[in-house]
Amino acid sequence: MTEWRSTLARQRYLLDFTVAAMKRRRARNLGLLLVYGGMVFLLASVLFYTGALKHEAGLLLAEAPEIVVQRMVAGRHDLIPETHAETLRRIRGIRAVQGRLWGYHYDPVVRANYTLLVPPSDDIAPGTTVIGPALARARGAGIGDVLSFRGHDGALRAFRIQAVLPQESGLVSADLFLVAEPDFRALFGVPAGQYTDLALRIPNAREIQTVAEKVLETLPDSRPILREEMLRTYDAVFDWRSALVLLPLSGALLAFAILAWEKASGLSADERREIGILKAVGWETGDVLAMKLWEGGLLSLLAFLFGTAAAYWHVFGLSAPLLAPVMQGWSVLYPAFRLTPAIDATQLLALFFLTVLPYLAATLVPVWRAAVTDPDEVMR
């Protein structure tokens, strides 16, 4: 017990000495802490934002159709006939085949793309529409207003807004324009019995792959897209976008790495003299190492703790205003949404190992070299 107390007291004296020494180089250490914390903040923000978006995509697409079947003509997506749906209904393992009608419409008024969709329940009266929240915002439209589009034949078709989808659903519905089936077919000239693609429902998850193979075998001109593939695509999209953020940052990261390495590994003449004097007055190598470990540990831990906490509130409290423009791309219609905080131990550990450990290692090696050298030699 006494030994434990004396160790603790010894460490506290070492910490006192370290902080006093750091205060002598106040501007240099504060600057380093700010830059270090800023780097952790940026890295953590990208990591948290990407992780949360992937998590959100996984949650939202959990109920997506197990397989979407497209028809390919000359290497391009084409309309799929009802006869294909009937063929697929005969495959064992498929519970339901639903023909989907959806497409895009470019609105020159706000220079934005809308996603026009016929709801499977088809509960929208012809001549009316239900629109997404970002679309309503961009057009300044509300319930009862009329939006008109020019169809494939040049005729103007008007839609009275029946409802606006809730803001909370914006992540999947920002640009939606829901219309009745006859309106959709008339607007785009899609003949009866033709669909954009087919959604397959497969109750047994273990049969999805087999069913996809059977679909390809039965309909060689089709392209089945599995739900797993959709999720993997989104993972790739978010990874790519986060890489785009990190790429310009990599120069800054490298500059910081050089700065930190220089500061941590290249001992200044002052520091070498300080170590020599400490050794001359009786400090042991272990004490010098402990002191430098305190210095490096304090800097890196403070940068890690405050940088990570700030990144958390930036992403989940303020919806990442610094990263949103990159994620947004060129979109005119962009959903207003709050991400679900999704942080796991792996992310925090990865961040810790990436930011704290290299700095500590860079601090200790040169100090150990100086500390084991003869004090007289060090001071010269």
Place this chain on the structure above:
Amino acid sequence: MASDEVVPTARLRAGDLALFLLLLGLLALGGSLLHAALDRAGAHQRSEPARQLAQELGLTGLALFTEARYTRHPELSDQHAPFQNHPLTLEHFPSGTWVPPPRHLHD
């Protein structure tokens, strides 16, 4: 004499400030993680309308990148055409990545 005795006074040591800052940092990060855990239920409720709509309409994509058809539904874009129909076409080619947004977007 009592006046010769050294009376211990509570003095802030240099290391106390560092320990206080570390504790503050731990509290900040711990508080954030606690907030994440507590907010999970609320967040689930918040995203319920989106989940319900995705289920009802059989949606397969997020409305995050609405600028073009291959970015709005990257999961359903053509695989075979390398340009204009490929998911991430803008980012696929280095020049596309660095092209600034159209003027009307930032004027």
